[in-house]
Amino acid sequence: MTLEPGSADIIQLAWARRLGFDDGAFAGAAGTRLTRADEAARSLQFVRLFGSSALVGPQWALDAAAGYTDEELAQHVTLLTITRTHGGHGLGAAALFFADDLPLRQPSDELTVSQGNPEAMELEALCPPDDVNEVGLAGLEHRFTILHEEEGRRTPVACGAYTEWEGILAQLGVLVAPEWRRSGVGTLAASIAAHEALASGLTLQWRADVSNKGSLALARSLGFTAGGIQTSVLLG
Known part of the structure; x- marks a missing residue:
């Protein structure tokens, strides 16, 4: 199924809040990468949504990531390389899927x-x-x-x-x-x-790990x- 017009904006709004940006951050930065320095962050996060992207983490990590493309930052190995000297490990890459409606599945028997x-x-x-x-x-x-x-x-x-x-x-x-x-x-x-x-x-x-078929x-x-x-x- 396809998303209704406007659903992508709603999803980006939720993620903007989740990542600590202003509500309209994704809408106002189409085609560019949002960044937010968080010196207390215990992780480095890269998110790409409907063609827009965001990176949140300590300033040293943002500086190290500046020379990479979005396609490269979407690879877990790239973030591991950037954070190697700071003990970067774990988590991985997850594909993001969305829906604003779904077909109703009816059971064959009483549940x-x-x-x-x-x-x-x-x-x-x-x-x-x-x-x-x-x-x-x-x-x-x-x-x-x-x-x-x-x-x-x-x-x-x-x-x-x-x-x-x-x-x-x-x-x-x-x-x-x-x-x-x-x-x-x-x-x-x-x-x-x-x-x-x-x-x-x-x-x-x-959310599904990219290796979880x-x-x-x-x-x-x-x-x-x-x-x-x-x-x-x-x-x-």
């Missing part, structure tokens, strides 16, 4: 969905730590966990969740139990969370539109 925290925590215990850390259910306050009932016991199989960014974006995440992957239940969980967020008047955001494919299959990239390194 039990819990909004409780214990069920989401139980699901995390069933999943590999790397998956748990990438999705970060603990930081997504609105959770919708699909339960499978068998022999009188309900087991969590997938959770779609979101949290609000700047009262504008709904940052989505989906976690699926390993044995239930590729069954369609992850798509359904994502759809449930997405439509709850849309009903609250939020624009949807999906499953998450990238799920975003596209749900109907999200690619809008940019976020590349970050932690500073030692």
Whole structure:
């Protein structure tokens, strides 16, 4: 699906606030790179959205990045090179997807969905730590966990969740139990969370590590539109 006219401006507004810029910063800097020096920053962040870009970090990092193109800064290895002498490590590059509407997915059978925290925590215990850390259910306050009932016991199989960014974006995440992957239940969980967020008047955001083929494919299959990239390194 394509975004409605004006949605890109709304998304850039949310990111401008998130990164500490004035509300109209992206709109007033089309074709140029926004920079903001933050000497207390524990990370260096590069964000590219709908053709505009921004870089936030200590002044020494901004100075070191000045000679690089946006395409180069979008590469995690470039930020690691810039910050090597300051202990730069981790985080990586994430593709950013957005949607202001999505098709409604209807389950083939009746579902039990819990909004409780214990069920989401139980699901995390069933999943590999790397998956748990990438999705970060603990930081997504609105959770919708699909339960499978068998022999009188309900087991969590997938959770779609979101949290609000700047009262504008709904940052989505989906976690699926390993044995239930590729069954369609992850798509359904994502759809449930997405439509709850849309009903609250939020624009949807999906972040996926550029190497996570499953998450990238799920975003596209749900109907999200690619809008940019976020590349970050932690500073030692």
